Amino acid sequence: MPTDNFKFSAPLSADILIIEDEPKMAELLQTYLTAAGYASRWISDGREALPQVHSRMPDLILLDIMLPGCDGWQICRQLREFSDVPILMLSARIGEEDRLQGLELGADDYICKTPFSPREIVARVKAMLRRRQRGTTAAPSAVHINDELNSASIDGVTLNLTPQEYRLLKALAAAPGRVFSRDQLLDKLHDDYRTVTDRAVDSHIKNLRRKLEPFFEDRNVIHAIYGVGYKFEIIETH
Template sequence: MENAPAQILIVEDEPKLAALLGDYLKASGYAWHWIADGREAIPAIQSLQPDLVLLDLMLPGRDGLDICRELRSFSDVPIVMLTARVEEIDRLLGLELGADDYICKPFSPREVVARIKAILRRARSNAEPHSTALKIDSTTHHATFNGVALDLTPVEFRLLSTLAAAPGRVFSRDRLLDNLYLDHRVVTDRTVDSHIKNLRRKLEQASPGQEPIRSIYGVGYKLEID
């Protein structure tokens, strides 16, 4: 039995643009659905469980950044943001909220499909079982790196688990902070830097010469590991 085609949800208020994207997606073997109102986005995502969301920034009812923020509170579905805004602050904000990619209008539908293919290929690779240097057991709060047990604090364990849940994705300090403390205490973003420093030291002790946690200047951190 052949695998079902990947489901793409288009959240876009321009019918002609949505139809054009849909035609290109269908020609590339994808199934697609379309909604035009931002208020319908979250219910549609929860109902359809798409493999990827094409999310316009400017929508009636609710804007794309707000939708992205809520979506990232319960799902890691890949998000590609579509927008006519080219200001750098909007670009950075969209990515900090957890978007996987950001495409400015006007764009080529072929480029959008190419980016979708790349993101879904990466998502499948991350989801496939494969041997990895990093092992995390959330039930026992136990982690190893290259076979060496890591002596992590509860905060360090949650930080590493968050980064490892989406290898290669950049996490902003604010998003990492949201996952660090269960009591939601008020702390500064420098707290993340301090925990990252300690976590890096412990990973280095377990496997000298490897630095799997990378700093992305002005944005945050990501985990790169085989």
């Protein structure tokens, strides 16, 4: 299929798993991904998703919602139980509730297939992989989590964190670039299932940001995603 001579400059080598039940759409995506310099593989049945991921972990997943066997919502939820692989959800649904549901389940991005733009999808893939590369190279060297001591440090300096702040930082820093909903972060705060509101998350995040500020100068590493939650990402300034 034609790709309008569309190419990205300096493509990143990556393995993309496409989970899509429409063969023509999957073929078009693979054509554009190949033109951009990416390797890709395609499955059409949702039941094959987890076995494929377990057999070879991809660098990114393009995940349709309406699939035979197991829908995209279920697949996303199951993937997030053991992996932080970037997930770009594809859907013909245009409602805000569907987009928010995808993000709250752990998807990193969500794009409507109507109108269908493979060029935009590939552009988002490149941006997600670039953010992923930044996060995985910068975050581990900056923030060190010590599970045995339940403490965190930066450049050898131990952070004076409350247990709740430590749990939030551990969850966020373990998956750079991933958006966590307030409900997901709320589950990290306490072990005794006490009743607390999502405003408690905002309060702890505010305090955590204040304690991280001296180490990152003018960079904010915990980013608020309006209407959804928070993500941890270190963006280098030049």
